[in-house]
Every structure is written in C-alpha cells, then in structure tokens.
Amino acid sequence: MQADTTQLDAIFQALADPTRRAILARLGGGPAGVGELxxxxxxxxxxxxxxxxxxxxxxxxxxxxxxxxxTCTIETGTFQLVEGWLDQQRRLWNARTDRLEAFVTRDRT
Known part of the structure; x- marks a missing residue:
C-alpha cells in the first residue's frame, strides 16, 4: 500500500504541471522523440x-x-493504478451521497 501511495504522489505531482499534461496528451497518439515533443x-x-x-x-x-x-512512450499500466484509485474514490463518494440523499428524502412523519 505504501508503494502505491508513494507512486500516486509522484504521478499526481507530475500531472500537476500543464507542460507535462501536454506531453502526455501528445504521447497518447503514439511514441515520439524528445526533440519532436x-x-x-x-x-x-x-x-x-x-x-x-x-x-x-x-x-x-x-x-x-x-x-x-x-524516444518516449506512454506507460498505460501506470494509468491503471490511477484509474483504480479514482474508482475507489468514486465508490466512496457515491456511497456517501447516496446516504445523504436517503437521509434528506426520508419521510419525516
């Protein structure tokens, strides 16, 4: 778990920069040389x-x-780690909002 947390920290720090996000967007179309990027x-x-x-x-x-x-190539496996974390967060928040909705809409008679 600690290794995943450390790697997620590095991933999100890398994604925080717009230049790096642009590089990743370009690499989504296929490998490219550093000069081209x-x-x-x-x-x-x-x-x-x-x-x-x-x-x-x-x-x-x-x-x-x-x-x-x-030549730079995107690592799709790393994005699966991020996707897994985001799915976990999505499930957590969906459950919380579902409980809130049930509380707010329950019959108060």
Whole structure:
C-alpha cells in the first residue's frame, strides 16, 4: 500500500504541471522523440528534459535511446493504478451521497 501511495504522489505531482499534461496528451497518439515533443514549447532543451525526467520517474512514460534519438512512450499500466484509485474514490463518494440523499428524502412523519 505504501508503494502505491508513494507512486500516486509522484504521478499526481507530475500531472500537476500543464507542460507535462501536454506531453502526455501528445504521447497518447503514439511514441515520439524528445526533440519532436519539445518543439511546441518555448524553453531550452535542458529545461524540457526536466519534464521528461519527472514523467519518467513517476512511471507515466518510458524512454529509450537509439543512437542520438531518445524516444518516449506512454506507460498505460501506470494509468491503471490511477484509474483504480479514482474508482475507489468514486465508490466512496457515491456511497456517501447516496446516504445523504436517503437521509434528506426520508419521510419525516
């Protein structure tokens, strides 16, 4: 459980940045090289690489180097961990709102 919590913390911290979310959105269409991913952003490559590193350390992407090109690929398994956590939260809050609805609508005679 602690490992999941630590990884979820890293994932949500990585997702908190709009540049990283944009990178993930692009990678949703398939693997891409770092140079291609960096093109739309007005920042130096070393600064951009910090975003790639954060995404890789969180487990959201995987990188592989072939020659001079580093290719990034999205890690779908990591999103399953997030989806599982969100499903758990959804069930918890649905149960709470269902109990509230039952309390508010019950006959008070």
């Amino acid at each position: 960096a093109k739309p952003f007005d920042m130096a490559l070393p600064s951009f690489m910090k975003h790639i590193t954060a995404l890789e350390q969180s487990g959201l992407i995987r990188t592989a180097k072939a020659g001079r090109v580093r």
